[in-house]
Amino acid sequence: MDLSYTPEETQFRDEVRAFLDEALPQRLSDKVRDGSTLSKAEVEEWQAILSARGWLATHWPREYGGTGWNVVERFIFDVESSRANAPSIIPFGLSMLAPVLIKFGSDAQKERWLPRMLDGEDWWCQGYSEPGAGSDLANVRTTAVRDGDHYVVNGQKTWTTMAQHANMIFCLVRTDSSGKPQEGISFLLVDMTSPGVEVRPIITLDGDHEVNEVFFKDVRVPVENLVGEEGLGWTYAKYLLTYERTTMAGIGASRAALERLREIAQAEQSDGKPLIEDLLFAMRVARADIALKNLETTTMRVVAATAQGGSTGAQSSILKIKGTELRQEISALTRRAVGAYAQPFLPEREGANEAPVGPDYAVAATPTYLNLRKLSIYGGSNEIQKNIMTKAILGL
Amino acid sequence: MDLSYTPEETQFRDEVRAFLDEALPQRLSDKVRDGSTLSKAEVEEWQAILSARGWLATHWPREYGGTGWNVVERFIFDVESSRANAPSIIPFGLSMLAPVLIKFGSDAQKERWLPRMLDGEDWWCQGYSEPGAGSDLANVRTTAVRDGDHYVVNGQKTWTTMAQHANMIFCLVRTDSSGKPQEGISFLLVDMTSPGVEVRPIITLDGDHEVNEVFFKDVRVPVENLVGEEGLGWTYAKYLLTYERTTMAGIGASRAALERLREIAQAEQSDGKPLIEDLLFAMRVARADIALKNLETTTMRVVAATAQGGSTGAQSSILKIKGTELRQEISALTRRAVGAYAQPFLPEREGANEAPVGPDYAVAATPTYLNLRKLSIYGGSNEIQKNIMTKAILGL
């Protein structure tokens, strides 16, 4: 056994670190560290920097303008980026749609859509979830009816992340209702500027506008925007779900959050000394730290197995469950650390620059905690993950 | 609201305390406190003392020689006895069979069996569980076939507590297999000295001999030993299960164990000071202490509701779950407290008086912890209790 990277991997990691050191604007990493919401322009700014370096499409083969990285390199890049508080790459186009297009899309689709992702011309969002469906993704009721060279789409999607910024959405739509729920689903690319598309914000309990409802009323979509074959949309969607998911553990983000927590607990005074010297609090931090170190190695074990061609099926459930629990725990500790100043709420208004109430680091503590409640709900809730594990690992 | 006892209740409590102070032999309470197994003679000694005081049959009406106590008085007596480390009253005859006989038995049965319980002439055990049935008590396969003035019993009971001391057993037996599992069960009293009865010990993981298997091979039981009507045994058994169960919380025993734990943690040295001054350990003790104080009041709330005629149905599940978890937690803390001396095992041999390895208080720490694993398994496992709660409280 050997936990260390190969010399090549170490060199790659150093290269990533050097790049982040130089190219990542402090202005952006401060906002990420403090849990502030990034504007559309800020996200695009970072993605343009990555694209210029050729590091935006980490999952793609080189022939399409991707990095061609193997699983270990992707892992290293993800972890280092998160630890450096780099903004997340918006995954919907680059990491979710692109692999489907590359595998199932037509040449014309690849030529049209992939370069626009690299150039930042399109902002994609994902139209899977529907009202009332929850974790039952096959419960698709949005319909697409063929009418000449178009599909006419009617229905509603929900929990659509950052749809307010998007000009394109890829959707699961029902083109046939006669068979089982998983049959008759198609995979369609929809221009959100088309007549009949309406986006309505959903404000989440942290006061943020991150997700939306998207309504389709007689929206006409050219048939060339159908990916693959009609009725096989579920297959394509599932391909994504079984796709490499070691990033689900979120260990880079948790490590960054834990380091920030230590700084906060050093700054906060309790009983006349830094909070971090309070044994009860130190115990909570230590337990999270140990769990995170364990999870870092668990993740690397899965990465190593994947690199050797192993499947990540049930293992990814373990990473998802433990990774989300841990990030939630760290956010709860951060809320606890800031004491009474966990209470004030400062709405973030584009352009406004209100001075914080209490210490800078306290502002986002509660909203971040509240926002991260989503981690155990979305991406297949942690309960669903345990159901999956029951079948896959336990044979029950 | 008022948490305090009435003057009459306070006086009663003082009377119980005074009696325990005077009548409870130190020799016995020391053994209970240290988690040692009491011999048959020791149990009988204490029951004789209680009987002489008229306080042995706490559940019975006065007309049968019972105390006639109300629910609050019984509660007070139970808690005070446990806190004083008095031996438990063996419940099978006095608390489990007797209420059934009083409600469903014939006059002849009452006249014959009840006085013998008070005099200590019979030691009863309970023949409900059968191999492989687990929590499914209606899964009775032991048969009783009528043959003239006798039933002929064949089959096997298991988990029969202290059957090795018993001369009588009350059993659920199957007298009819044609209907649903709950039908065709009868309630039979069997003399264990009858030919064909065999008791085999089950040694539990703590090395103790507390439970047994009891085998019946063509055992002839006079028909006058049938309680109530043939085929209604399940009704009688269920009557017992819905019977007052506030003692299930075991708050007196937990309080005594927690006080003992504090003494141990005061005596044990960690890092040059008493273990109880170690904040991590103190935190565990404090959490148990708070939970116990909460449970004491929860129990009193149920007792008060029962005294006012309320049902204890689902509430008794709450007491059972929380009470057993807490006793197990205290036993785990005690094991933790004694450090490396949790390891030596000294088998208790009747008559033998081996000096302990390590401190006196360490000897029983691990065996007690192991023995108490049973609390969350028997009496309807805690999982079964939650199923019950789901139906009763949650309406699901």
Place this chain on the structure above:
Amino acid sequence: MDFTLSEDQQSLVDVLARFSRERYGIAKRTAAAGAESGHDVATWAQLAELGVIGMLFSSEVGGYGGNAFDIMAVFETLGHGLVGEPVLPALLAGTVLAAAGSDALDRLIDGSDIAVSAFYEPTSRYDLDRVATTATEQSQDWKIDGAKAVVHHAEAAQTLIVTAREANGTVSVFAVPAAASGVTMRGYVTNDGIRAAEVKLEGVIVPKAAKLGGVALARDAVDAGTLAICAEALGLMTWLKDATLEYLRTRIQFGKPIGNNQVLQHRMADIVVEMEQARSAVINAAAAMDGPADARALALSAAKYTIGTTATMVAEEAIQMHGGIGMTEELGLSHFAKRALMIDHQFGDSDHHLRRYITLSAA
């Protein structure tokens, strides 16, 4: 032993519950917190009229209640209705005024005035003794300088009850008119939708009589407030539990109510078990309020610790079992959940009180 409400308590509870059900709601609460006054003037007057404020004080000082179980009954009901009005500040300020024999209490009880306590400071965390605000005695008056943190409903108040340190080092409690020169406020809404403010006191001059007494007055007020928000949490948790149960019964997924999932059933059972324990903890605290100081402190810390852990668990579980919809501001659930979570940040969190419990137990 008697665990039932008195007739007076029961009738107030019934009236108050009905009021908040029929004439109050989250929309009103949210609108009030957004406004500068931070509360709904009409609702406040109605609460006073219903006797809610008077129930918090004994008849000797002009109220018609005032024992610990009265406070418990009122606040549990307020919690169940998610009432955002300044009843908690009134309890704290009023407790100080009552102990000091101030006749300002009358105007509090009848609803004409609002008074709030302002004890904590930007760096005091949960420690009442860590007071940097100074009170300088001058020939005719006191001059007060300092800052107070997260003062609920400060902008609505006529009177601020503040702690300040005198030149000799002792901490005393003063009544400061909110309109006094040198008092400035920065108001905001809290994460749980209540109005609060940072208060600055710069060269604020108050008369000699403004000094109400020593820091013990503040401590007693915080004790009462601690009991109150523990009881409030019971009401919040009951609402959250019932809403979640209803959701489990009615939400269909994969063709069945999600409540058919045994894991959710058992987690609901765990919630019920812990909620009964939490109720017992609050009863224990209420019963200890008039007893010896050490037993009262122990019982209050036990209660606040129990509430802190249980309310957090119930809020998190309620959101989780609701799934995505539980994450939305639109659903009432999120508002109850956030209040239940923020209670752990008032008067000391569960760690603070567990530590205090350990210290007190060892003494």
Place this chain on the structure above:
Amino acid sequence: MDFTLSEDQQSLVDVLARFSRERYGIAKRTAAAGAESGHDVATWAQLAELGVIGMLFSSEVGGYGGNAFDIMAVFETLGHGLVGEPVLPALLAGTVLAAAGSDALDRLIDGSDIAVSAFYEPTSRYDLDRVATTATEQSQDWKIDGAKAVVHHAEAAQTLIVTAREANGTVSVFAVPAAASGVTMRGYVTNDGIRAAEVKLEGVIVPKAAKLGGVALARDAVDAGTLAICAEALGLMTWLKDATLEYLRTRIQFGKPIGNNQVLQHRMADIVVEMEQARSAVINAAAAMDGPADARALALSAAKYTIGTTATMVAEEAIQMHGGIGMTEELGLSHFAKRALMIDHQFGDSDHHLRRYITLSAA
């Protein structure tokens, strides 16, 4: 990154696993613990022959393994077979002997001798520095007086490796022949079915050369032992998990396999999640063994803490899910569970190591 076993490791693991499956078992283990020697002489010889002991030591000192992952592989396999032979004592004693350059190690590796460490004392708890045993230097020799607690396999040993305090206060490590005059033992079986003894040393005379070095030798030995029992716990947990899964699949209650209960399914999922975490913790510790002292100490404490909590959880859950039958001595399960529980009482429990982790993190 490479998380696979080397060929040497894999082949020893395969042979050892097969040996314990086919030629060892709980009956043999229990019988051995009941006998005075406390172990099974034939089994011990076979283990030595298979190379199990040699695998724990490097080729420089006469073994054919000795790196941390060798130790991990051996002990995980021993745990899965619930082997009760004195391999752990051999690791500790041998680590000391190797560091001291003693040629007694050869006889340990080939199985002819048994040596055990005796570092802890009746009141030392888990602290290696709390040594009351004294070593008095005399003109020709050392005189050793004191008592050692819960010394596993002491009665089977030819050599005891003990710590003792010299007159100048420093603690040193000595090799004491078990047969030396003044050495007495009281043997017993432990709750997890291993033979151990309380050892008394009264005026025991050993030659000058018996002093092997300072207390650091004992510390390094305990580090190796800590890694070893953490790995052992992985083997135990795997066995417990598999046995419980099998039970959930095959045990019918209310007409269905009890594994149909979703709550038990999710609890098994939790166990699997935590076991993977525990394995990572042990890998981290093994990887840190040859690194800097502070990183090694941190990783070992993280591992022992993780193992302490996880093994306890797995043992308790395995018993609970088995129900009554899990409580019986007859079932193999209870023996594995007890060993898993007792591991928390060797070399410091989870609290001890969490505390140490906090202290080391702050440094």
